Amino acid sequence: MTTPLISLTWTDHVTDRQGHLVIDRLVRGVASGGLRMREGCTLEEVAGLARGMTMKEALHYNAEDPSVRYIPLGGAKGGIDCDPQDPRAYGILVRFLRAVRPYVETMWTTGEDLGLSQDIVDRAAAEAGLASPVQAVYPLLDDEAAARRRLADAFAVEVDGIGLDELVGGCGVAESVLVALDRAEMAYEGTRVSVQGLGTMGGATARFLARAGLKIVAVADVKGTVANPAGLDVDALLAARDSYGTVDRAALRHDDVELAGDAWLSVDAEVLVPAAVSYAVDTVNQAQITARWIVEAANMPVLPEAEKLLARRGTTVLPDVVVNSGTNAWWWWTLFGDIGADADEAFTYTRRSMRALIGQMLARAEADGTTPRAAAHAIVADRLPAITERFGWYR
Structure with missing residues (x-):
C-alpha cells in the first residue's frame, strides 16, 4: 500500500x-x-x-x-x-x-x-x-432524488424488529462462516460458535448462524461472557441487549453461565467471531484458542503476529477486509440501484456476493499455498491497477 x-x-x-x-x-x-x-x-x-x-x-x-x-x-x-x-x-x-x-x-x-x-x-x-x-x-448518481429515497426506505425496513441496516453486515459474516464449512464438508448442525460482541455486527451474525442451524455456545459483552455448551437462546439475548450490545443478565436461563470477559476465546467451539474491538486477539491470549476458524466480523481484531502463531497451530483466520465488507457494499448496492429497499432482496444479493468473494479468496489461498488474508491482498493487488487505469488516482 x-x-x-x-x-x-x-x-x-x-x-x-x-x-x-x-x-x-x-x-x-x-x-x-x-x-x-x-x-x-x-x-x-x-x-x-x-x-x-x-x-x-x-x-x-x-x-x-x-x-x-x-x-x-x-x-x-x-x-x-x-x-x-x-x-x-x-x-x-x-x-x-x-x-x-x-x-x-x-x-x-x-x-x-x-x-x-x-x-x-x-x-x-x-x-x-x-x-x-x-x-x-x-x-x-444517475438520479440523486430517487437514490436518496431508496436508501431512506431501506433504512426504514425492519425484520423481526431489527433494522435491515443492522442485519446485512451480519448476514455477510454468517455467509462467510457457511462457505468455510461447506468447503470443509462440515455440517451446520452442531457446529459451535463463540461470538465476542453482541452489537450490530455480532448480534446479526449470531442471529443468522443460529437460523442456519449452528450452535451459539458463548457471547461476550462488556460485563463478561455468557456461555452454554448446549447452545444459547440467541433471540432472547438479542431482545435483552441495550443500545451498546450489553445483555441484561435477568434474561439468562437457569443453565446459562457467566464467565470471565476473555472466556469467549477458550470455550469449546469450532468458530470464533470477534465482532467488537480491534486488537482483541494478541500473541498472549491466542494460546487459549482451540477453534478451527476465526472469522473477523470486527475490524483488525487479530494482530498479525498472533495470526502467524494461530496458523502454525492450524487455526485459519478469515480476514475482515472480506468478511465484514457486506455492510459497506449494501449501502452502495442500494444507493446506486443494484437492489431495492427490500430485506429478502438485500439478503439474497449479500449472500450471493459474499459467497462468491469468500470462495474466490479461499480458492486462491489453496492454490497459492498461503493464508486467506494473503490471498485477499493478492486479489486486491490484481484489481487496483485496473481501477487506477480506468479512473486514475484522484478522479
Missing part, C-alpha cells in the same frame, strides 16, 4: 480530545469509510482501517458485469478518541464533523462504525451543517 492521500489529526478546543481522518485513496473523486468513536483511538489505527476500506472497495470491483451500477469508491476512515458513553461525546462528534465538513461535502462518505450508530451520525451531521454524511457521492 502507498502512503495515504490525506492524513490529519484534529484537537477539540473544548475537551482536548483528538479526532483523526485518513483518506487512503480516491476513486472518481470519492472515498468511503465509517466513523468510529472509542477511548484510545489513534491515527495509526484509523490509517489501518482506511487501507482496509480501500481493499474492501477493490474486492467488490466488478468490471466484467456491465449490469452492475455500483462502481467501488476509494477507502477512508475517521476516528475519535473518546468513550462513546462519555456525556461530552456527542458534542465532540458534532465539532469534529464541523471541522472536517469540507471533506465530507466533497470526498469522504461516512457512516456508523464502532461506538456510533447511524442515527447518531446522521443527527450530528445535520447539526454540523451537512446535508448527509454520504453527500460526496451524490454527484456520481
Whole structure:
C-alpha cells in the first residue's frame, strides 16, 4: 500500500480530545469509510482501517458485469478518541464533523462504525451543517432524488424488529462462516460458535448462524461472557441487549453461565467471531484458542503476529477486509440501484456476493499455498491497477 492521500489529526478546543481522518485513496473523486468513536483511538489505527476500506472497495470491483451500477469508491476512515458513553461525546462528534465538513461535502462518505450508530451520525451531521454524511457521492448518481429515497426506505425496513441496516453486515459474516464449512464438508448442525460482541455486527451474525442451524455456545459483552455448551437462546439475548450490545443478565436461563470477559476465546467451539474491538486477539491470549476458524466480523481484531502463531497451530483466520465488507457494499448496492429497499432482496444479493468473494479468496489461498488474508491482498493487488487505469488516482 502507498502512503495515504490525506492524513490529519484534529484537537477539540473544548475537551482536548483528538479526532483523526485518513483518506487512503480516491476513486472518481470519492472515498468511503465509517466513523468510529472509542477511548484510545489513534491515527495509526484509523490509517489501518482506511487501507482496509480501500481493499474492501477493490474486492467488490466488478468490471466484467456491465449490469452492475455500483462502481467501488476509494477507502477512508475517521476516528475519535473518546468513550462513546462519555456525556461530552456527542458534542465532540458534532465539532469534529464541523471541522472536517469540507471533506465530507466533497470526498469522504461516512457512516456508523464502532461506538456510533447511524442515527447518531446522521443527527450530528445535520447539526454540523451537512446535508448527509454520504453527500460526496451524490454527484456520481444517475438520479440523486430517487437514490436518496431508496436508501431512506431501506433504512426504514425492519425484520423481526431489527433494522435491515443492522442485519446485512451480519448476514455477510454468517455467509462467510457457511462457505468455510461447506468447503470443509462440515455440517451446520452442531457446529459451535463463540461470538465476542453482541452489537450490530455480532448480534446479526449470531442471529443468522443460529437460523442456519449452528450452535451459539458463548457471547461476550462488556460485563463478561455468557456461555452454554448446549447452545444459547440467541433471540432472547438479542431482545435483552441495550443500545451498546450489553445483555441484561435477568434474561439468562437457569443453565446459562457467566464467565470471565476473555472466556469467549477458550470455550469449546469450532468458530470464533470477534465482532467488537480491534486488537482483541494478541500473541498472549491466542494460546487459549482451540477453534478451527476465526472469522473477523470486527475490524483488525487479530494482530498479525498472533495470526502467524494461530496458523502454525492450524487455526485459519478469515480476514475482515472480506468478511465484514457486506455492510459497506449494501449501502452502495442500494444507493446506486443494484437492489431495492427490500430485506429478502438485500439478503439474497449479500449472500450471493459474499459467497462468491469468500470462495474466490479461499480458492486462491489453496492454490497459492498461503493464508486467506494473503490471498485477499493478492486479489486486491490484481484489481487496483485496473481501477487506477480506468479512473486514475484522484478522479
